[in-house]
Amino acid sequence: MTEPRDPSSGYWYGSDDQSIRAVDVLNGLRRYRKAETAMRRRTRESMKMGETDLLALQFLLQSKRGGGPVGPRDLASYLGISSASTTVLIDRLVRSGHLERHPHPTDRRALILSTTATTDAEVRATLGKMHTRMLAATERLTADEMRTVLRFLESMEEAVDVIDEHEDGPSDTAPLPSPRQRAATRR
Known part of the structure; x- marks a missing residue:
């Protein structure tokens, strides 16, 4: 052993x-x-970005593949930040050439956010090889091993999402919604 x-x-x-x-x-x-x-x-x-900037780009790139338009409110909700912080974030990403604002097709008061072509290329160049290696590691697993790993990861997610009761802390011990549940509520 x-x-x-x-x-x-x-x-x-x-x-x-x-x-x-x-x-x-x-x-x-x-x-x-x-x-x-x-x-x-x-x-x-x-x-040359902060964590929130990268998370915002990741969300926008995923939304682009999914076909759904993303506005500032969607981004704020996903990141869990205020509308003021979202405005600062969007301004920063527009200035750096990673993001564009477009008028909403049906609501003239709203905006649609999208990543630029160079952003997609930069993210692919920066992370593409690593993602290929990660996918290759996953593909070496058998179907049963994949199911076991998924079950394990879901169990770990549930284990860390529970807020334990403390004498001086919150009394809510219900687990937080999983990323899958959070994504479903954003749709």
């Missing part, structure tokens, strides 16, 4: 074989999250 690679992060778990294997999985997940965080930092530095 292998020992956990980072036993210090498993100090509150049991020492039986099942717990050791579970801690190995959690440590693997932590290493992945650390690598992903570093990748996001490198991407932000490469594109």
